Amino acid sequence: MGVLAIVLIAAFLVGIPIAFALGLASLAFLLKSDIPLVLIVQRMYTGVDFFPLVAVPLFVFAGFLMETGGISRRIVDLALSIVGPVRGSLGMGAVASEMIFSGISGSSIADASAMGAILIPTMGKSGYDNRDSTAIVAAATGMGILVPPCMAMVVLGGMGQISIGALFAGGFFPAFVMALAIGEPWLFLLLASVVILVGSAVLDGLPAIIILYPILLPIAVKLGIDPLHFTVVMVAAEGIGIVLPPVGICLIVICGVSKVSLSEVTRPLLPYIAVMFLSLLVIMYIPWITLVVPQHRKRTSHLRGAGQRPHRPQARGVGHPAGQADLPQRDRREGLGPGGPGRPLGRARPALPAGGGRQGNPLPGGHSFTAHGTQRADGFRALQARRAARRHDHLFRHHGRPHRRFRLRRQALCRIGGPETEPATGP
Amino acid sequence: MKKILSNFWETILAACVVVLCVGVFMQVLLRYAIKVSFPATEEIVSMSFIYTIFLGAAVGMKRMEHLSIDFLLQRVPPGLQNVLRLVVTAGTALFLFFVVREGIGFVRDSYTQTTTYLNLPMSYSYAAIPVSGLIMLYYLAKRTYAFVRSGGASAEAEGHS
Numbered sequence A: 001m002g003v004l005a006i007v008l009i010a011a012f013l014v015g016i017p018i019a020f021a022l023g024l025a026s027l028a029f030l031l032k033s034d035i036p037l038v039l040i041v042q043r044m045y046t047g048v049d050f051f052p053l054v055a056v057p058l059f060v061f062a063g064f065l066m067e068t069g070g071i072s073r074r075i076v077d078l079a080l081s082i083v084g085p086v087r088g089s090l091g092m093g094a095v096a097s098e099m100i101f102s103g104i105s106g107s108s109i110a111d112a113s114a115m116g117a118i119l120i121p122t123m124g125k126s127g128y129d130n131r132d133s134t135a136i137v138a139a140a141t142g143m144g145i146l147v148p149p150c151m152a153m154v155v156l157g158g159m160g161q162i163s164i165g166a167l168f169a170g171g172f173f174p175a176f177v178m179a180l181a182i183g184e185p186w187l188f189l190l191l192a193s194v195v196i197l198v199g200s201a202v203l204d205g206l207p208a209i210i211i212l213y214p215i216l217l218p219i220a221v222k223l224g225i226d227p228l229h230f231t232v233v234m235v236a237a238e239g240i241g242i243v244l245p246p247v248g249i250c251l252i253v254i255c256g257v258s259k260v261s262l263s264e265v266t267r268p269l270l271p272y273i274a275v276m277f278l279s280l281l282v283i284m285y286i287p288w289i290t291l292v293v294p295q296h297r298k299r300t301s302h303l304r305g306a307g308q309r310p311h312r313p314q315a316r317g318v319g320h321p322a323g324q325a326d327l328p329q330r331d332r333r334e335g336l337g338p339g340g341p342g343r344p345l346g347r348a349r350p351a352l353p354a355g356g357g358r359q360g361n362p363l364p365g366g367h368s369f370t371a372h373g374t375q376r377a378d379g380f381r382a383l384q385a386r387r388a389a390r391r392h393d394h395l396f397r398h399h400g401r402p403h404r405r406f407r408l409r410r411q412a413l414c415r416i417g418g419p420e421t422e423p424a425t426g427p
Numbered sequence B: 001m002k003k004i005l006s007n008f009w010e011t012i013l014a015a016c017v018v019v020l021c022v023g024v025f026m027q028v029l030l031r032y033a034i035k036v037s038f039p040a041t042e043e044i045v046s047m048s049f050i051y052t053i054f055l056g057a058a059v060g061m062k063r064m065e066h067l068s069i070d071f072l073l074q075r076v077p078p079g080l081q082n083v084l085r086l087v088v089t090a091g092t093a094l095f096l097f098f099v100v101r102e103g104i105g106f107v108r109d110s111y112t113q114t115t116t117y118l119n120l121p122m123s124y125s126y127a128a129i130p131v132s133g134l135i136m137l138y139y140l141a142k143r144t145y146a147f148v149r150s151g152g153a154s155a156e157a158e159g160h161s
Helices: A002-014 A018-032 A038-048 A051-069 A071-082 A089-104 A108-125 A130-144 A151-160 A164-183 A186-191 A194-200 A205-222 A227-241 A249-258 A262-285 A287-304 A322-326 A329-334 A380-399 A404-416 B002-006 B008-033 B039-062 B078-109 B128-149
Strands: none
Touching: A002 A018, A002 B078, A018 A038, A018 B078, A038 B039, A038 B078, A038 B128, A051 A071, A051 A089, A051 A108, A051 B008, A051 B039, A071 A089, A071 A108, A089 A108, A089 A130, A108 A130, A108 A249, A130 A227, A130 A249, A130 A262, A227 A262, A227 A287, A249 A262, A262 A287, B002 B008, B008 B039, B039 B128, B078 B128
């Protein structure tokens, strides 16, 4: 492995284009260890012959269409008029328009070039220093990667057999956390010290994540980390990585647009990176931020029936038993075993009785989901009781121990709500 | 006509992207509208995707748009800079040489494999790699020739700023 690292670092330093430096390093390694060189060509082919990667050029293409067609300009106008009256609005407007734009496009590079081309001159006219505006747009781009749709999520969802719809939903709140953090100036002062930590971590966009993700995901799953949450955290980390000097690809693109050199933008960018790192920590340690939206989606889609579940593409060559691949994500996760005390992240869930699943009675102790979501004209009290019952079931299912108040209302509901809300009497 | 010729690879690349877009769009539309998908289209799409990637790499070489870390390059005296540029060229050329050599062998060996639905030889899409390598070598040689002739004085456009 020594040859690999030495050649790679030397090639990077000399300035050999990154793609060829990677190839050269593996070439050196193969030559040294007497492996047939045809492996290079073979791996080059299989590396790109992965259908979800089609999302990359198509998202970039969509981004450039939006730029040429004038959608981007209108998005900036919209964002500026929304945050208009607030002080320091242009910086926040930049962040807001980046959020809207990446909410439509899925490519950070397209975001970077489209938004940079419009925002940086606009901010320059209002007296922003070119370096500062470059830094703000770069930071916003790093955040924008979490706003669905996003090509990293498409690719990772394909690799990890995770519902891409759920990933998109999960990225939503973390994106807001990041957006608020970038808009909130006092946070940078607080966290300027974290910068040193971040500076050493050099990530490099989609290739790095494609290489690392398959290694890390099984470990994460084994540790009891929700794969959905883990993937969103990975994407968030990538978001920081792509704007991290000196190799962050989006930073390089934005610098190209604004004609500011990498070393000039580094200093104004550092506080933003610190804040983004903090938000990453927050997202990391509070899985709720990630999981609340997909769980809600899944809960309702579960009750609405099988037809409403998000589309899950079948990645090739991954041998899930057909029946298992059809279950919703949550049920598959529960197949990993009950949450023991060794779960550092994510919540421990009560072990379900065997045979519990979507078809059977999902809750132990004779509890069942109520048939909410349907309109019934039986008065406000019944509605209230049903709502409490729903909350009770949720708490019971996910935390094992609902509040006493909800339990009482759960019982009340059985009196009010009629026979169909009666708790089932066990399987 | 002259314009098409000078942008020969770009034209082919654009055609590949068009095929890619139309193909993917059709697939998505058909899958959602009539719930039928054609594996044949998928094969065409994936082949044009492969060509998009490798021709894109070739065009990137022509336009010097391959991403590199020019941190050191910006900070050394001009004389050393020229030396470094030659080292970069040599390193890139070395890798491309092996890619082309092995790629040709790879294509030749896989001539009997065919795709599942269209029965096209797999070597049609494998050929993208050596072809792209050759194009890149050509542009690399062309640029190096110009660079050496001008005595290294030409401040060639960097891959990125």
